[in-house]
Amino acid sequence: QVQLQESGPGVVKPSETLSLICTVSGGSISSYYWSWIRQPPGKGLEWIGYFYSSGTTNYNPSLKSRVTISVDMSKNQFSLRLSSVTAADTAVYYCARGRRNDYGLNWFDPWGQGIMVTVSS
Amino acid sequence: DIQMTQSPSSLSASVGDRVTITCRASQSISNYLNWYQQKPGKAPKFLISVASALQSGVPSRFSGSGSGTDFTLTISSLQPEDFATYYCQQSYSTPWTFGHGTKVEIK
Numbered sequence: 262q263v264q265l266q267e268s269g270p271g272v273v274k275p276s277e278t279l280s281l282i283c284t285v286s287g288g289s290i291s292s293y294y295w296s297w298i299r300q301p302p303g304k305g306l307e308w309i310g311y312f313y314s315s316g317t318t319n320y321n322p323s324l325k326s327r328v329t330i331s332v333d334m335s336k337n338q339f340s341l342r343l344s345s346v347t348a349a350d351t352a353v354y355y356c357a358r359g360r361r362n363d364y365g366l367n368w369f370d371p372w373g374q375g376i377m378v379t380v381s382s
Numbered sequence: 383d384i385q386m387t388q389s390p391s392s393l394s395a396s397v398g399d400r401v402t403i404t405c406r407a408s409q410s411i412s413n414y415l416n417w418y419q420q421k422p423g424k425a426p427k428f429l430i431s432v433a434s435a436l437q438s439g440v441p442s443r444f445s446g447s448g449s450g451t452d453f454t455l456t457i458s459s460l461q462p463e464d465f466a467t468y469y470c471q472q473s474y475s476t477p478w479t480f481g482h483g484t485k486v487e488i489k
Contacts (some may be wrong), residue, residue, distance in 0.1 A: 306426065369428060373425060
């Protein structure tokens with residue numbers, strides 16, 4: 262059974278870069294659409310982007326200029342970097358495995374437990 | 383971006399009640415619609431894909447329907463463990479987007 266676990270700093274200073282790692286256990290990181298999703302306190306879910314095992318990335322245009330998602334196959338990990346953060350980036354960040362059916366429909370399953378990141382000086 | 387609008391934003395119901403949540407897309411998304419359940423302090427849990435396909439292990443009291451722009455999630459007989467927030471999500475086109483959620487509370 263595949264499990265995901267986020268790790269990284271809980272506090273990031275404004276204008277700095279948020280860096281998180283998601284460790285995948287119980288399965289290979291090859292294939293799938295390895296994704297990051299965030300949820301500001303008390304609010305809904307926002308898809309940040311994905312890295313597909315072919316090397317393809319796809320980012321939410323609202324964050325595209327600041328986001329990088331990459332994969333380290335040797336460690337079975339993928340990571341998120343979000344630059345120039347502001348208080349608006351304060352959120353719970355989830356990593357998730359994205360799957361796709363034969364008709365191109367994608368879904369997220371499973372998810373990591375989430376990590377709260379606060380942007381504050 | 384495709385906007386996903388859920389209604390109601392919250393509802394109060396009793397154990398045993400039939401509950402229906404609506405999700406509307408700002409444009410046609412065929413059946414590229416997923417549903418998730420989120421309990422407080424937990425990650426979302428995947429429930430339904432392709433608008434109506436229940437995932438393995440999800441109780442049969444959950445059902446989904448719809449196509450195009452209008453979708454529903456129905457819980458036929460609400461159980462104590464079903465009190466949570468439910469989100470719809472479209473994967474018709476990126477950026478993939480979620481509804482704002484429907485919180486199901488105990489009456």
